[in-house]
Structures are given as structure tokens and as C-alpha cells.
Amino acid sequence: MSPARFPPHFTNTDHRQRCLVQLRSKNIPLEKYIYLNGLKGRDSNLFYDILLENMQEMVPILYTPTVGDACVNYSHIWRRPEGLYVSIEDKGRIREVLSTWPNLHDSRIAVVTDGSRILGLGDLGANGLPISIGKLDLYIAAAGIKPSSTVPICLDLGTNTQRYLDDPLYIGVRRPRPEAAEMDAFMKEFMEAMHDVFPQLLVQFEDFSTDNAFKYLDEFRHKYRVFNDDIQGTGSVILSGLVNAARLSSAASGLPLADHKILFFGAGSAGIGVAKQLLSFFTTNGLSPEEARSRIYTVDSKGLITADRKGLQEHKKFFARTDHNGPPMTNLVDIINYVKPTALLGLSTLRNAFSEDVVKAMCALNKRPIIFPLSNPVVLSELDYPDAIQWSDGRVIFASGSPYKHVSHGGVSFEPGQGNNMYIFPGIGLGSILAKTRHVSDAMVEQAAFALASSMNAEEEAAQLVYPRLSRIREISARIAHAVIRQSQKEKLDNNPYLRTLPDADLLGLIQDKMWQPPVLQTHTLGRL
Numbered sequence: 456m457s458p459a460r461f462p463p464h465f466t467n468t469d470h471r472q473r474c475l476v477q478l479r480s481k482n483i484p485l486e487k488y489i490y491l492n493g494l495k496g497r498d499s500n501l502f503y504d505i506l507l508e509n510m511q512e513m514v515p516i517l518y519t520p521t522v523g524d525a526c527v528n529y530s531h532i533w534r535r536p537e538g539l540y541v542s543i544e545d546k547g548r549i550r551e552v553l554s555t556w557p558n559l560h561d562s563r564i565a566v567v568t569d570g571s572r573i574l575g576l577g578d579l580g581a582n583g584l585p586i587s588i589g590k591l592d593l594y595i596a597a598a599g600i601k602p603s604s605t606v607p608i609c610l611d612l613g614t615n616t617q618r619y620l621d622d623p624l625y626i627g628v629r630r631p632r633p634e635a636a637e638m639d640a641f642m643k644e645f646m647e648a649m650h651d652v653f654p655q656l657l658v659q660f661e662d663f664s665t666d667n668a669f670k671y672l673d674e675f676r677h678k679y680r681v682f683n684d685d686i687q688g689t690g691s692v693i694l695s696g697l698v699n700a701a702r703l704s705s706a707a708s709g710l711p712l713a714d715h716k717i718l719f720f721g722a723g724s725a726g727i728g729v730a731k732q733l734l735s736f737f738t739t740n741g742l743s744p745e746e747a748r749s750r751i752y753t754v755d756s757k758g759l760i761t762a763d764r765k766g767l768q769e770h771k772k773f774f775a776r777t778d779h780n781g782p783p784m785t786n787l788v789d790i791i792n793y794v795k796p797t798a799l800l801g802l803s804t805l806r807n808a809f810s811e812d813v814v815k816a817m818c819a820l821n822k823r824p825i826i827f828p829l830s831n832p833v834v835l836s837e838l839d840y841p842d843a844i845q846w847s848d849g850r851v852i853f854a855s856g857s858p859y860k861h862v863s864h865g866g867v868s869f870e871p872g873q874g875n876n877m878y879i880f881p882g883i884g885l886g887s888i889l890a891k892t893r894h895v896s897d898a899m900v901e902q903a904a905f906a907l908a909s910s911m912n913a914e915e916e917a918a919q920l921v922y923p924r925l926s927r928i929r930e931i932s933a934r935i936a937h938a939v940i941r942q943s944q945k946e947k948l949d950n951n952p953y954l955r956t957l958p959d960a961d962l963l964g965l966i967q968d969k970m971w972q973p974p975v976l977q978t979h980t981l982g983r984l
């Protein structure tokens with residue numbers, strides 16, 4: 456049979472536009488996701504070309520929040536193999552399974568999830584793969600990593616979510632998740648095999664359940680080149696947003712930067728990871744580590760976390776308060792009035808937890824309260840942006856984990872920040888890959904945050920934003936990568952001596968030159984569409 460021919464008047468320029476028209480004709484975000492995923496399968500260069508030109512529109516589809524819908528429904532929308540599944544049934548031969556990946560020597564970055572805590576959506580089992588794919592699409596778009604260098608991995612270890620076990624279309628192993636000892640042995644074999652099979656790879660752990668997120672980061676971070684995006688990436692991006700938000704808030708109130716107080720609502724991997732990262736906000740503003748710790752308060756489902764609470768989980772102990780005894784304090788407004796925070800950060804996945812009373816309590820204490828409802832996706836956000844603006848009469852300094860649109864209030868247009876780790880992980884990954892760092896250190900993650908905070912341009916500062924605009928993401932990722940490389944050199948964790956010889960401007964130029972661009976598409980070189 457002869458192959459189909461392109462229409463005589465076909466042009467690439469028209470076709471890019473045609474793809475956008477087709478995308479925009481769909482009303483349901485998940486359908487847009489399915490369409491874009493299909494386009495990527497048909498012609499990945501065209502897909503990335505369109506993505507780079509339309510980041511603002513497409514990132515919320517390919518990534519948070521719609522990637523959450525894609526994960527929840529993945530067994531039903533599945534069309535073709537993508538990424539790499541490694542199953543608990545592969546135990547004992549994980550090396551062989553990894554070796555089937557086609558671009559072994561080209562591979563530079565893997566995002567690995569076990570699907571046990573996808574965004575705030577819980578245990579989605581083998582349906583978690585799209586989160587790894589979405590993160591890697593951002594590596595490609597935001598940091599110019601070559602698509603063939605990316606390895607999306609989902610560890611299929613079973614699921615404790617009954618509705619998936621009962622779903623005849625579920626694509627994963629039908630069994631409950633393993634006990635700790637079995638999982639530990641699996642992870643040990645998996646990481647050893649990754650190291651052998653992909654000698655140059657950086658591993659990003661993503662969306663593991665809280666205890667395992669901390670456990671495996673601690674276990675592997677000094678053996679391999681690995682970081683945890685939910686603990687370190689989120690910590691870094693919020694540190695950066697807080698640096699800029701505190702500056703805005705202090706400019707209005709006159710409060711010294713070191714006198715801010717932060718209340719965390721939510722004490723999972725992201726909450727505690729962020730809280731630890733924020734210690735350096737205070738230490739760089741002159742406080743001792745102990746004083747810094749005293750500026751941070753944490754709240755979980757049982758209320759203000761205090762040291763006298765029985766059976767407190769290990770990761771919550773560091774910030775447990777010793778200055779409050781007596782009956783547990785559970786009401787958020789009471790806690791706010793007791794703590795008197797300048798900043799309230801939500802990492803709880805409790806929709807609308809920041810009620811009008813909560814916002815008003817923050818406003819009564821602060822001229823410009825900092826409120827960051829960071830839970831993802833949007834349906835789990837502690838506070839919607841229109842409510843935040845209305846209840847605070849436009850005084851709030853706001854950043855959320857998922858994207859919100861501009862809001863008009865009193866004739867003024869207000870613009871929200873998106874405190875999402877997508878600003879950070881691509882730059883950390885790029886820097887670590889280029890410098891061939893042995894590990895990813897805390898100081899590298901911290902320098903990434905400061906590089907992001909200082910990357911605002913004059914227009915963004917005048918608009919009182921706390922994060923730069925997404926349209927500049929490649930420039931920003933390059934600056935972050937630069938900071939990460941320099942820090943790795945200071946700590947002697949780098950393994951690319953040539954980069955040490957370059958002055959700053961040349962290093963930045965080299966990073967930008969290394970960024971992959973979709974090849975210029977020639978008429979009639981598109982795949983069959």
C-alpha cells in the first residue's frame with residue numbers, strides 16, 4: 456500500500472496553528488491532555504516546539520493541575536507504552552528490566568515515583584506514571600534537556616486503593632503495597648541497578664508517601680546522585696518565594712526581615728521539607744539556627760505540634776514546640792492568634808482550610824499577610840485566589856501550588872504567584888548534570904532558591920510578583936543551573952573541571968548553548984498525522 460501523502464498546500468506554520476485550534480476546541484482539561492499526549496506520540500518535535508511557544512497555556516495541562524486527572528484516570532486513558540514500569544514482580548532481575556531502555560548511554564535524568572502519594576491525591580499505584588512524564592516535559596521545556604535523555608519511571612509496587620484493585624482496566628499489579636522490609640529490599644536493588652545500568656543518571660524521587668520520601672532520600676543521597684523534589688524542590692521554591700514576599704511585607708510594615716514568623720498548616724514531606732529549607736531564610740538574616748527554628752510553627756490534623764504529644768512521628772519532632780503545654784490547640788484561628796505569624800503556608804491537601812475567618816485573622820495581625828496555599832492540584836488548595844483577594848481587600852501576598860488566573864478587585868487587577876517546584880527542579884537537574892556532580896547537596900538546593908529569588912526583572916518587581924514570569928523560564932533555569940554548578944564546585948562535588956575554568960558570564964553562556972531546541976521543522980518532514 457502506498458503511504459499517505461501530505462495535502463499539496465500543507466505548511467508547518469499552518470499546522471502549528473491547526474494543532475492549537477484543535478487543542479482549544481476541547482473544553483475538558485483531560486481531553487486537552489489526551490490530545491497533547493497523542494500529538495507527542497505522533498511528532499515529538501512539533502509537540503515540544505508548540506509547548507515552548509505556549510508555556511503559559513500548556514503547562515497547566517501537561518503538568519499540575521491536569522496531570523492529576525491524567526494520573527487518576529490513567530488506566531482508562533492509556534493508549535500506548537510510555538516511560539518505564541519496574542514492578543515488584545521484577546525483583547531479582549531489575550537490572551535486566553532497566554537494560555531494555557533504548558537510550559541507555561544518552562540518559563541523564565530519571566524521575567521516579569512509586570505512585571503512593573501523587574500530588575495530594577493519595578495512592579494511585581501504577582497510575583502515577585504521568586507525574587514522571589509531566590516533570591520530564593518540564594525538564595525539556597524549561598531547562599532544555601534533550602527528550603531522549605529523559606527516563607520516566609513508575610515503580611509498580613501494588614496499591615492500597617481498593618477502587619483500583621477492583622477496576623478491571625487497572626494496569627498495575629493487583630496486590631497491596633509491600634511491608635517496609637520488602638520495599639526496602641526492592642529499593643536497594645533498584646537503586647544499585649540504576650547506578651550500574653545508567654552510569655550518568657541523576658534521579659529525582661517524586662511523590663513517594665511521606666515516611667518513604669524521607670527514608671529513601673536519607674538512605675541514598677550520599678551514595679548516588681539523587682534528590683527528592685517534594686522535600687527539596689518544594690522547600691527551595693518556597694524559600695525563594697518567601698524571600699521576595701517577606702521583602703514586600705516588610706516594606707509595608709517596617710518589620711525587620713528576621714522578625715517574620717511562619718506557621719505551617721500541614722506537616723507531611725512537603726511541609727517539613729519546606730520548613731527545614733526556610734531555616735536558612737532566618738540564618739541568612741542574622742539569626743542562629745536555634746533562633747531560626749523558634750520562628751517556625753507546624754500544625755497537623757491534630758493541631759499545633761507540641762513536643763509533649765504522644766507518638767509523634769519522627770519527621771515532626773524537629774519543629775515540635777516546647778513553649779506550649781496544656782490541652783492541644785486545634786482551631787486554626789486560635790493558633791494564629793496565639794502564634795501571631797506573618798506568613799501562613801498550607802501543605803495540608805485540605806480544600807478551603809483557610810476560611811474567611813482565617814484570612815481575616817491574618818489581616819488583623821499584618822498589613823500585608825503572606826498566605827501561600829500550596830496543596831495540589833487546585834481542587835485541594837487551602838484557599839482560592841479570588842477569595843484571598845476579596846477577604847483581604849487586596850492586601851494578601853499570595854502564591855499557590857497550582858495556577859490561578861488574575862483577579863480584579865476594586866478596579867485593580869491582581870496577579871497570583873505560583874509557588875511550584877517547576878521553577879526549581881529543572882535548573883537543579885541541569886546544573887547537576889552539566890557539572891556531573893556526585894551528589895545534590897543541601898547547599899546546592901539553597902543556592903538554587905536564592906538564584907530564583909534574585910532573578911526578578913524590573914517589570915516583575917514593579918508588579919510586586921514573588922516569582923518571575925513563566926515565559927522567562929529558560930533564562931531562569933540557566934541562572935539556577937549556574938548557581939548550582941558554582942556551589943557544587945565550592946563543595947568539590949563536581950566532576951567537570953572545564954567548567955571551573957570559565958568566568959561567570961561564559962559559564963552562563965555555555966549553559967544556555969547546551970539547551971536543546973526542537974529542530975526547525977521542514978515542510979513535509981512531520982510524521983504522518
Ligand SMILES: O=C([O-])CC(=O)C(=O)O
Pocket residue numbers: 519573574575662684685830831856875876
Ligand atoms: O507536581 C507538582 O505540581 C508539585 C509537586 O511536586 C507535588 O504537588 O507533589
Ligand SMILES: [Mg+2]
Pocket residue numbers: 574661662684685
Ligand atoms: Mg511532587
